[in-house]
Amino acid sequence: MWSWITVAFIVLFAIFLLYPLLGILKQSVISREGRFTFQEFVKFFSQPYYSNTIINSFKVTIAITLATLVIGIPFSYFFTFYRLRGAKLLFVVSILCAMSAPFIGAYAWILLLGRSGVITQFFKNFLGINIGSIYGFGGITLVQSLKLFPLVFIYMNGAFKNIDSSLMEASANLGCVGIKRFFKVVLNLSMPTILAASLLVFMRAFADFGTPLLIGEGYRTFPVEIYNQYLGEVGTDHNFAAAISVIAITLTALVFFVQKWATSKYKFSMNALKPIEKKPAKGIKGFFMYAYCYILVAIAFLPQIYVVYLSFRNSEASVFKDGYSLSSYRAAVDKLLWRSINNTLLLGIGSLAIIIVLSILIAYLVVRRPSTVNNSIDTVSMLPYIMPGSVIGIAMVVAFSRPPIVLTGTMAIMIASFVIRRMPYSIRSANATLMQIPLSIEEASISLGTSKLKTFVKITVPMMSNGIISGAILSWVSIVTELSSSIILYNNRNITLTMSAYVAISRGSYGLACAFSAILTLLTSLSLLLYLYISKSEDIKI
Amino acid sequence: MKRFSKLTAMLLAIMLAIAILPLSATGTQEKPAAAEGALEKELVLYSSMTENDLTNLIKLFNAKYPDVKVEVVNGSAGELTARITAEKYRPQGDLMWGGLSNSDGMVYSEIFEHWLTEYEDEIMPDYRSNNGFYSLDHLSTIVFCVNTELEKELGIEIKGYKDLLNPKLKGKIVMPDPNSSSSAWNNVCNMMAVYGNDSPEVWDFIQKFLSNGVVISTSSSVAFKSVHTGEYVVGLTYEDGASTLLKSGATNIRMVYPEEGASASAFGCALIKGAAHPNAAKAMINFLMSAEGQSELGTALETLRFTNSKAVYDTKYLPASSEIKWVSRDIDWLIENKRQVLDHWNTIYASIHK
Numbered sequence: 001m002w003s004w005i006t007v008a009f010i011v012l013f014a015i016f017l018l019y020p021l022l023g024i025l026k027q028s029v030i031s032r033e034g035r036f037t038f039q040e041f042v043k044f045f046s047q048p049y050y051s052n053t054i055i056n057s058f059k060v061t062i063a064i065t066l067a068t069l070v071i072g073i074p075f076s077y078f079f080t081f082y083r084l085r086g087a088k089l090l091f092v093v094s095i096l097c098a099m100s101a102p103f104i105g106a107y108a109w110i111l112l113l114g115r116s117g118v119i120t121q122f123f124k125n126f127l128g129i130n131i132g133s134i135y136g137f138g139g140i141t142l143v144q145s146l147k148l149f150p151l152v153f154i155y156m157n158g159a160f161k162n163i164d165s166s167l168m169e170a171s172a173n174l175g176c177v178g179i180k181r182f183f184k185v186v187l188n189l190s191m192p193t194i195l196a197a198s199l200l201v202f203m204r205a206f207a208d209f210g211t212p213l214l215i216g217e218g219y220r221t222f223p224v225e226i227y228n229q230y231l232g233e234v235g236t237d238h239n240f241a242a243a244i245s246v247i248a249i250t251l252t253a254l255v256f257f258v259q260k261w262a263t264s265k266y267k268f269s270m271n272a273l274k275p276i277e278k279k280p281a282k283g284i285k286g287f288f289m290y291a292y293c294y295i296l297v298a299i300a301f302l303p304q305i306y307v308v309y310l311s312f313r314n315s316e317a318s319v320f321k322d323g324y325s326l327s328s329y330r331a332a333v334d335k336l337l338w339r340s341i342n343n344t345l346l347l348g349i350g351s352l353a354i355i356i357v358l359s360i361l362i363a364y365l366v367v368r369r370p371s372t373v374n375n376s377i378d379t380v381s382m383l384p385y386i387m388p389g390s391v392i393g394i395a396m397v398v399a400f401s402r403p404p405i406v407l408t409g410t411m412a413i414m415i416a417s418f419v420i421r422r423m424p425y426s427i428r429s430a431n432a433t434l435m436q437i438p439l440s441i442e443e444a445s446i447s448l449g450t451s452k453l454k455t456f457v458k459i460t461v462p463m464m465s466n467g468i469i470s471g472a473i474l475s476w477v478s479i480v481t482e483l484s485s486s487i488i489l490y491n492n493r494n495i496t497l498t499m500s501a502y503v504a505i506s507r508g509s510y511g512l513a514c515a516f517s518a519i520l521t522l523l524t525s526l527s528l529l530l531y532l533y534i535s536k537s538e539d540i541k542i
Numbered sequence: 543m544k545r546f547s548k549l550t551a552m553l554l555a556i557m558l559a560i561a562i563l564p565l566s567a568t569g570t571q572e573k574p575a576a577a578e579g580a581l582e583k584e585l586v587l588y589s590s591m592t593e594n595d596l597t598n599l600i601k602l603f604n605a606k607y608p609d610v611k612v613e614v615v616n617g618s619a620g621e622l623t624a625r626i627t628a629e630k631y632r633p634q635g636d637l638m639w640g641g642l643s644n645s646d647g648m649v650y651s652e653i654f655e656h657w658l659t660e661y662e663d664e665i666m667p668d669y670r671s672n673n674g675f676y677s678l679d680h681l682s683t684i685v686f687c688v689n690t691e692l693e694k695e696l697g698i699e700i701k702g703y704k705d706l707l708n709p710k711l712k713g714k715i716v717m718p719d720p721n722s723s724s725s726a727w728n729n730v731c732n733m734m735a736v737y738g739n740d741s742p743e744v745w746d747f748i749q750k751f752l753s754n755g756v757v758i759s760t761s762s763s764v765a766f767k768s769v770h771t772g773e774y775v776v777g778l779t780y781e782d783g784a785s786t787l788l789k790s791g792a793t794n795i796r797m798v799y800p801e802e803g804a805s806a807s808a809f810g811c812a813l814i815k816g817a818a819h820p821n822a823a824k825a826m827i828n829f830l831m832s833a834e835g836q837s838e839l840g841t842a843l844e845t846l847r848f849t850n851s852k853a854v855y856d857t858k859y860l861p862a863s864s865e866i867k868w869v870s871r872d873i874d875w876l877i878e879n880k881r882q883v884l885d886h887w888n889t890i891y892a893s894i895h896k
Contacts, residue, residue, distance in 0.1 A: 049892030116772035217757050231620040231722050397628045409634035491634045492615045508767035
């Protein structure tokens, strides 16, 4: 029976992953006349208009990665090494920031710091200072750093907790304490985690689409360019967009391998026998720690609060007026609000169901029945990790917009892209969960006469359920806030809340956009609170 | 334990159902059930027009055809045509309105039905369909949308293109991307008409213009709405967008027709090939092209100039045609050279934004 499942996976992956990928590859080198050519690549690299976008993307992504490390590591240090009041609150709120819909932050910052933003106007009218504009490089860095630093925070919490206090004491005995010890000992010990967190932030920031789209203005980044070129295509060929997609995959793969290589240089694992005891945060030092943590989290969370607030303000013709009402929500009802919510739930649950089944089965194949074929299924399932969302969207269109399989405009194509995008993460976490379950329990069940299938269903799956449920909620949140491939695949039938919010923002219907965003924020916040309640742990796996 | 296995079974069932769903969907392509001529109950309209245009059109259309439920998918011209192309073998939309202009030529001939209304003879000669599948219903003249408060603050008066080169406006001019927005391409066409097609003068102007920190926005509506909200001083946009703001009571903006000359593109609608609701779509296109429809819509909107010579309406929010200095554009040249003009534009843009 398991061999049949292996075959089923080979077929599924061939159709939904390899076929689209090959489709993109083919389109990038075969011209519309059917000739083999590198002209699209030549066009990209010979015209600075296009090739600059790579440099721009790398510049801004490196800036974001550094910024998140600089913000996130001290935050995590204070959090794990000191007893702070309201630590739980800090934790929950920073998770909420990290998991919010990717473009709502950008949009809210425009409302706050744009040329006519509230804060900009305040500075201009009351203090006579022109604080300039948020758009471009600075804006992208600000928005993304504030959104992504919690990832560093979560990763570093894990690393810091595993530092044995004897190491810290040894360092103190040798006269290395305070800031010196932080740089010489603590940071060095957590280097593998720092690299892992950097990669995660780098990948997220590099592939991010919503933020530069809204706030980038003249600063053109690579994922946005993929989307623009896809839209700019004339006729039925997507050759240039396909070529850019291939370049994107190559670049992210490169980054992935560089990080792998860097991590292998720091191959050691730690497990604290005697974890560090939290010290109370006192005195002037304590004051600054509190100030740092609370102000940081407040600034990061501000945009979401502000959007919810604005959703209740009166608005007319893209300007917010005095007074409060539900008019924005009423307008949202006219703009397919119910269908958007319905679709979001339906697509979310459907994709989630598939992801769960998929990751349980693949984990079982890889961990319990390792073979060359099963291991290559595992490797292939990691491919989407290096594919930016817009590339997946275009790959879906290239593969499924023409016979033999036509899926464009359906729910199925949305589900396929959600599953593909999320799969690498959930399979990884299912693998890890299953590896921790001793084989002896399943063997006991089988030796007592239970069939293999029954053992799998009644013993293995329930034992994996804890890890799977918490992973599933995180998948759920990232599915309902997905923008970069849905923007290519959606239409009026399969539109989601995220897309409705995006359409409203891009059309300049600001009140409406706030209403949609507020509902989306509410949905993701509730899901995350549920997650934190169920998992009861501070080790969130993203 | 028992409950969990039930859950697993359910999940498996859902997965199976979803896996099978698309297969069956490809086999049985939905056929319009209605007999020839009978209106379907639904209509999916892909449009880049403003909210004001769409609500009024749907209201008037429904007054005439109360049983057709109209749904709208919004987006820029490039976005919508890309969607229609992607959905070619499984059309989701029925017609597209707006963003399709007489300067497009034949590029989209594969995704639209070659069909025109019987009103074609009544249309002003200049604006009859030049490709056989666009029905051109309205005109879109380029304008600058200017924020009067900010203009006064800067102490300048914007009259035409040369004023856009004023260093005081650095970073304060917004324009959509001509690569994807039809209204931005319309503006580039007007620059060509004013300074001469592909002339050294026009590229010299564009070089200086883009060097003056022009911001390229992602959507056409941003170019007038964000001038209204005070993000920018000037937006290069089109009459209908800017005048809709005036209609909704905006007092801080004005429309400037460049003193060097203004020109218009004719924009229209087209039936999507293989539309699921062709009769309702044709009814809407007929409505948009008829003197009756254009008179009703024109009266309701007061912000749009139409093409049917028999249409009667009042454009309260637009200046009389005689007050504007017009230039004429060479449409055939623009169709022929669109790619090359955009490439040149992009090269200049890239050389400035290093």
